[in-house]
Amino acid sequence: MRTTIRRVVPLALALTGCATAAPGTSGSDDLDAFVAAQMAQRHVPGLSLAIIQDGRIVEARAYGVTDPGGHTPVTTSTLFQAGSISKSVSALGALRLVEQGRLDLDADVNRTLTTWKVPSNPFTAVKPVTLRGILSHTAGLTVHGFPGYAVDVARPTLVQVLDGEAPTNTAPIRVDTAPGAMWRYSGGGYTVMQQMIVDLTGEPFPDFMRRTVLQPIGMTNSSFEQPLPPAMAAMTAGGQYGNLQPVKGRWHVYPEMAAAGLWTTPTDLARFAIEVQEAYAGRSSKVISRAMTRRMLTAEKQGDGLGFFLQGTGPTLLFNHGGRDEGFDASLNALAESGQGLVVMINANDNSNMMNRLVAFVARKYAWPGVASTYVAPVAAAAPIAVERLRAITGRYERSNNNMMTLGTLNGRLYVISDGLPDEEFVAVRDDQFQSVDRDVRLGFVRDASGAVTRLTWTMGGTTRTAPRVGPLVSSLARQADPDPALTARVDAALRAMAQGGAAVASAAALTPGAQRDFSRSGPWPAAVGYRGIAFVASERVAGRGLERHGSPVDRIAYYTLTTDSGQRGLMVHLTSDGLITDFDDVVD
Numbered sequence: 001m002r003t004t005i006r007r008v009v010p011l012a013l014a015l016t017g018c019a020t021a022a023p024g025t026s027g028s029d030d031l032d033a034f035v036a037a038q039m040a041q042r043h044v045p046g047l048s049l050a051i052i053q054d055g056r057i058v059e060a061r062a063y064g065v066t067d068p069g070g071h072t073p074v075t076t077s078t079l080f081q082a083g084s085i086s087k088s089v090s091a092l093g094a095l096r097l098v099e100q101g102r103l104d105l106d107a108d109v110n111r112t113l114t115t116w117k118v119p120s121n122p123f124t125a126v127k128p129v130t131l132r133g134i135l136s137h138t139a140g141l142t143v144h145g146f147p148g149y150a151v152d153v154a155r156p157t158l159v160q161v162l163d164g165e166a167p168t169n170t171a172p173i174r175v176d177t178a179p180g181a182m183w184r185y186s187g188g189g190y191t192v193m194q195q196m197i198v199d200l201t202g203e204p205f206p207d208f209m210r211r212t213v214l215q216p217i218g219m220t221n222s223s224f225e226q227p228l229p230p231a232m233a234a235m236t237a238g239g240q241y242g243n244l245q246p247v248k249g250r251w252h253v254y255p256e257m258a259a260a261g262l263w264t265t266p267t268d269l270a271r272f273a274i275e276v277q278e279a280y281a282g283r284s285s286k287v288i289s290r291a292m293t294r295r296m297l298t299a300e301k302q303g304d305g306l307g308f309f310l311q312g313t314g315p316t317l318l319f320n321h322g323g324r325d326e327g328f329d330a331s332l333n334a335l336a337e338s339g340q341g342l343v344v345m346i347n348a349n350d351n352s353n354m355m356n357r358l359v360a361f362v363a364r365k366y367a368w369p370g371v372a373s374t375y376v377a378p379v380a381a382a383a384p385i386a387v388e389r390l391r392a393i394t395g396r397y398e399r400s401n402n403n404m405m406t407l408g409t410l411n412g413r414l415y416v417i418s419d420g421l422p423d424e425e426f427v428a429v430r431d432d433q434f435q436s437v438d439r440d441v442r443l444g445f446v447r448d449a450s451g452a453v454t455r456l457t458w459t460m461g462g463t464t465r466t467a468p469r470v471g472p473l474v475s476s477l478a479r480q481a482d483p484d485p486a487l488t489a490r491v492d493a494a495l496r497a498m499a500q501g502g503a504a505v506a507s508a509a510a511l512t513p514g515a516q517r518d519f520s521r522s523g524p525w526p527a528a529v530g531y532r533g534i535a536f537v538a539s540e541r542v543a544g545r546g547l548e549r550h551g552s553p554v555d556r557i558a559y560y561t562l563t564t565d566s567g568q569r570g571l572m573v574h575l576t577s578d579g580l581i582t583d584f585d586d587v588v589d
Contacts, residue, residue, distance in 0.1 A: 034361050035063055042421055043244055044348045046074035046237055049358070050266035053366055055274055055339035060267045066347065067238035068246045077221060079228075079236045079263045080345035081251060082330050083323025084145070086224070086262035087190050089272060091135050091296065091307025092287050093213045094193055098131070099292050102200060105132040105306075109192060114199045116159050118192065119174060127179045131196070134189035135307050136300035140179040142521055143170050143188030146260050148252030148326050151227065155255055158195055164502075169523040171502060183302040187259035194258035205257050214268075216286040217275045222264035224257045232263065237347035239327015242419040243588070245566065247327035260325055266343040273334040273341045276319065280336050297336055316370030324349060331355045340368050352423035353416070357438055378427050378435045385412050385428055393432075393445050394476070396572075396587075397456050397467040398547055404470055408589060420588035454545075468545040474537065474559055474570030475589040482536035487558065491573050492534060494581050495562075499528040512582040514551030527586035530565030537561060537570075549574045549583035562586060 039047055046064035050057050062074040082089070097103040103112065108128035110117045118129050123140055133139030147169060149155045156168040164172030173188035194205050201208050206224040214222050223232055238250030254261040278284035279293040288296070296306045297319055303310050308319040315337050323330035329350055334341030342362045344355060363371045387409065394414075396404045408417040414434060415422035424441075426434035432445040444457040446466075455468045482488055490510035497508040498519065505511065506520035519525065537559040547554035555577040562571035574583035 031059075031361070031365065032061070032063075035061075035358065038354050038357060039064060042348070042350050042352055042354050042423075044346050044350060044354070045070070045240055046078070046347045047344065048074055048076060048078060048080065048266045048346075049342065049344045050076075050270035051362055051366070052270050052274060052277075052334060052339065052341035052343075055277060057267060057270050057274070060270075066236075067250065068240045068244070068347075070238070074237060074347075076267055077235060077265060079221065079232065079265060080330065080347060081239070081254075081260075081323075081325040081328040082262040082264050082269065082345070083260055083325040083328060084187070085269065085321050085323035085330050085332050086258060086260050087187075088307045088321045088332070089213060089262055089269075090190060090193065090209065090224075090258035092272075092276075093209050094131060094135065094197065095288050095292050095296060095306065096212050097197065097200065099288050103131055103196070105135075106130050109134070109196055112196045112200050113192075116162050116195055121175060123175045123178050129175060129179050129189075129192070131193065132300065132306065133179050134186075134193050136183070136304045137185050137189065138180055138183055138301050138304075139186065139189045139192075140175045140177040140181065140184075141173055141186045141189040141192065142176055143173050143191075144185055144522065145187045145324075146170055146191075146254060146256045147523070147526065148254045148256075148260065151249035151251070151253060155253055158191070158198070158255055161191060161255055162195065169501075171521050171523065183304060187256060190259040191256045194256070197258075209257075213287055218271050219264065219268040222262060222268045224261050225263075226255060226257055226261045227253045228263055236263065237328075239325070240348040241327055242349045242351055243566070243569075251328070252326040254325065260323075264345075266345050269330075269332055269343040269345075270341065273319075273332060273343065274339075277334060277336060277339055277341075312370055318371070322355070329355065331359065333359055335368060338369055340366055350419070352418040352421070353438070354423070360439070377437045378429060385414065387412060390414055391476075392451075393453050393456075395453075395472045396470040398470050398545075399458065399465070399467045402549060402583070404585065405467065406473070406587070406589070408473060417589065468547065470542065470545075470547065471540050471557055471559075471572070473589040474572070474587060477538045477559055480536070480538050483539070487575075487579060488534065488536055488560075490579075491558070491560065491581065495528050495531055495534065495584070498525040498584065499531045500524060510581050512550060512552045512576060512580045515549075515580075515582050518550050525584070527562070527569065527584070528564065532563040532565065534560040534562055534571060543577070547574070552576045552580070552582040554582060 045068045046066055048062045051059035060076040062076050064074050066072045066074050098105055129139045154167040160168050162173050198205055209224045239247035275286055282290040299305055299310050308321055310319055312318050317336040320333040328347055330345040332343045342359055344358050390409045394407050396406050399405050406417040410422050414426045416424040425437045426443055429435045434443040442459040445453050446455045448454050453469055455466055458465045494508050494510040497504040501524040502520055506516050539558040541556050543555045554574045556575045558573045560571040562569050570587040572585040573581055576582055
């Protein structure tokens with residue numbers, strides 16, 4: 001089971017409807033055509049973007065509709081949920097308090113917290129949680145992210161979120177590893193920071209952020225209020241899940257405002273990025289000084305600064321963050337020195353490479369230093385590849401631990417498949433060798449003595465990696481009689497526990513200790529919510545391929561059809577040699 005960090009793929013890797021143009025833009029052009037093609041391929045209802053060039057917004061465009069299946073056009077004033085880009089904006093507010101001497105980057109956060117405290121344990125006894133650790137995801141705090149709350153259900157207080165108490169739908173936020181010892185993404189940490197700011201200032205978090213960050217920068221179409229007041233709510237887009245279903249009630253509500261609660265537009269986020277660029281150069285200090293901005297854009301660990309992910313140095317220093325809320329994705333990329341950047345927001349959860357393709361397109365169009373690509377896509381063959389030739393190489397491959405890539409076909413062409421839709425296309429250049437049409441990536445397929453594909457090679461630039469074949473597409477499997485009903489019963493019991501989350505998972509006897517530990521840290525597994533049952537399809541032994549999940553080697557994969565209130569999906573159950581479940585993957589071919 002994969003957890004998505006909305007961290008934008010570094011551009012060095014990413015590069016190897018009708019548009020509604022804002023006044024003063026060039027209108028329909030190659031950008032419009034590219035965006036429209038990407039949206040159509042990925043079934044994205046609406047998209048809005050803003051392009052920064054020479055320290056100013058030179059393009060603000062909107063495409064598509066505000067709701068799945070709707071007719072109201074997206075405009076450049078339509079509000080989208082920013083997801084985890086909220087963290088970057090919130091970080092600016094916290095750093096303002098640091099610069100005023102009201103917060104300390106390296107002090108124990110419990111000195112500031114009054115309504116609630118980070119519980120002490122042996123880890124905090126060695127080193128306390130600090131604001132620096134929170135901002136750089138090195139504080140040792142749990143809870144990766146938050147699903148929010150449907151508009152018609154009870155919502156917890158912030159303290160209830162911090163303690164994981166009902167009606168909270170996530171685990172308690174706790175320290176479970178030594179602060180400073182490792183990088184691990186934690187929305188929970190930013191929620192602790194939100195409580196710090198509320199305790200220190202005595203202001204509601206949205207009021208503090210409006211007064212200290214949003215208004216000074218000119219982000220007049222932005223708010224951390226959850227839920228939004230009616231006037232602003234009328235300006236919002238409605239979200240769409242990866243399965244193309246609309247979010248009930250159009251969007252979720254996020255008490256975890258600092259981590260995920262910002263409503264905004266690409267134009268306002270571009271103003272935010274420009275202010276960071278201007279402060280970095282010493283030409284502005286509307287929120288923080290040049291010195292504090294440079295500290296913000298200095299890596300602490302694994303390319304993470306204080307609120308941004310970073311890559312490059314000097315003229316190529318780029319700061320970015322991605323965002324995901326239920327039904328919404330967003331991407332912010334900006335170069336610190338050249339005054340260039342791009343913000344894209346969509347009312348869809350899309351797990352493809354589409355966002356990176358849009359960034360790559362703009363980077364080439366506007367000649368971003370250090371990232372503009374000279375890659376020339378191969379010319380696709382006029383005739384589609386024979387289905388028989390492609391069938392042998394379609395399936396799933398393990399690019400890295402718990403990171404599968406799905407290859408499938410459409411109209412005789414080979415694609416990476418994401419959420420059941422085509423993503424990146426690869427064209428044949430010679431036998432078992434394929435080239436991406438988007439970037440400098442090549443695939444090669446390795447066969448055993450019988451001619452069966454056992455792994456692929458992935459080459460980018462001068463680096464080649466190997467990905468073992470996990471198995472075929474679920475849709476290609478013929479349903480078999482269930483050879484082990486006892487196993488199916490254990491899988492059923494484990495899925496019922498996954499639908500509850502927390503303690504139910506921690507005590508699920510069918511799971512490996514690693515799966516119990518990792519899955520119990522969060523709330524219910526979204527794929528199991530509304531669980532109704534499973535039906536056996538097939539199984540395959542994968543011992544010796546080097547597959548490992550949650551600390552245990554995978555010996556066999558059993559395939560099922562998973563039925564929930566939302567419909568049916570494929571289910572892969574990863575099993576150890578002693579029959580314990582060490583992972584689940586819900587999949588769409």
